[in-house]
Amino acid sequence: MTTPNGPTALRRIIAAELRRLRMASDLTQRQAAEQTGIDPSAMARYEGGVSSMSNPVAEKVFAVYGVDAERNAELLDLVKRSRKRRPKGEERAVVWEPVEDLIALERDASIIREVAIQPMPGMIQTERYARAILGRGKLGADVVEDHVQARLSRATIVTGDGHVEYWVVLHEAALRCAVGGAETMRDQLAHLAELSKRPNITIQVLPDSAGAHPALSGPFKLLRFPIAPEYGIVYLDYLTGADYLDEPEEVAQYDDAYLHLIKMALSEQASLAFIKKLSKELYS
Incomplete structure (x- = not known):
């Protein structure tokens, strides 16, 4: 692969x-x-x-x-x-085709900002959670396993050497959506708590009580690159494909939306306490 x-x-x-x-x-x-x-x-x-x-x-x-x-x-x-192309006959990576460019961009990024409603973003999913998400369709067990391993490999972008700064705003809905059942969610929320200790990862929770917010139209991901510091890309996905926005005016609007969201969200410390509290209430 x-x-x-x-x-x-x-x-x-x-x-x-x-x-x-x-x-x-x-x-x-x-x-x-x-x-x-x-x-x-x-x-x-x-x-x-x-x-x-x-x-x-x-x-x-x-x-x-x-x-x-x-x-x-x-x-x-x-x-x-x-200029590099896949050699003739070489197997394609086992990922959803619209996300192939995103993987290359993530590996060259220095900053990744993400807003997630539900489910959890792929980069911070546990193996069990990823398997529950990916196994809900009609894919065979072998294909599901390949997809799970590909997703875990992507996660090393932020959990590996820490050169990428990752900041995610998680809506409360992502914490309450019981993917895979109580045990899977308990492990997933414990994983979030561990990730929040890493110096390159920031996790904030946007509670239901925040009300209307700039991501009501859907989740998004912002990427910045050390090789081109003034350049940014917004990644949006949907059921049948994905969009990449890089016009400066559009990217600036998403930057503004993200800044607004982190102000509306709980602080890092309050988010961690909220995650632990919800885990105990819902999944213990």
């Missing part, structure tokens, strides 16, 4: 950084094309995330923009990975 390379997702990040570097150099797109000897239409495709650059072309561009050696190496690695 392999992790998707997500070339389309990586091109989005590169495109954003190309635009930022060009503007920081006070060049128009046409001027940048002239100085690098790149066809203007090709430059537009690179900055639009439509086409992948070769590394020699990327080196020309970064030289014109005055990128230092360390950052140049980081960007060239990203450029190389953006």
Whole structure:
């Protein structure tokens, strides 16, 4: 089982950084094309995330923009990975197809912000909870198991070396939805309590008593990247697919919504107490 390379997702990040570097150099797109000897239409495709650059072309561009050696190496690695394709005959990763780009983005992110109504976000699910969620359909046992292991592998993005800052707002509904029964939920809520001790993970609960809130239209995930600090992506999923929003104006609206939600939610300490209290009341 392999992790998707997500070339389309990586091109989005590169495109954003190309635009930022060009503007920081006070060049128009046409001027940048002239100085690098790149066809203007090709430059537009690179900055639009439509086409992948070769590394020699990327080196020309970064030289014109005055990128230092360390950052140049980081960007060239990203450029190389953006061209990578799954070898012919190689098995696809066992994940829901619309989430393949998300996996690549999560692995390159430095900050992940998430709002969940129900169920629990995949990144903080226990194995038993994930199995209960994924086994509710018509998939065979072997396929369910592959999906469970793929989900647990994704969780290491935030539970591994801690390089990703993960902040989640959990609606009370996620805590009350008895996925898998009392024992599964008791373990899941204990898992949340343990995760909350990690320095890179913040868990806040949005109680029912908060009333109307900015996520009434649905959950969402915000991602930021060290390689392109001014760039952000909002991920939204639904029954039959997923959307990726990266227009700055749209991302800013979700940023504002998230800031509003963390103000409405219980503090970290109060959230932990709430989780423990609810576990005792509902699942002991």
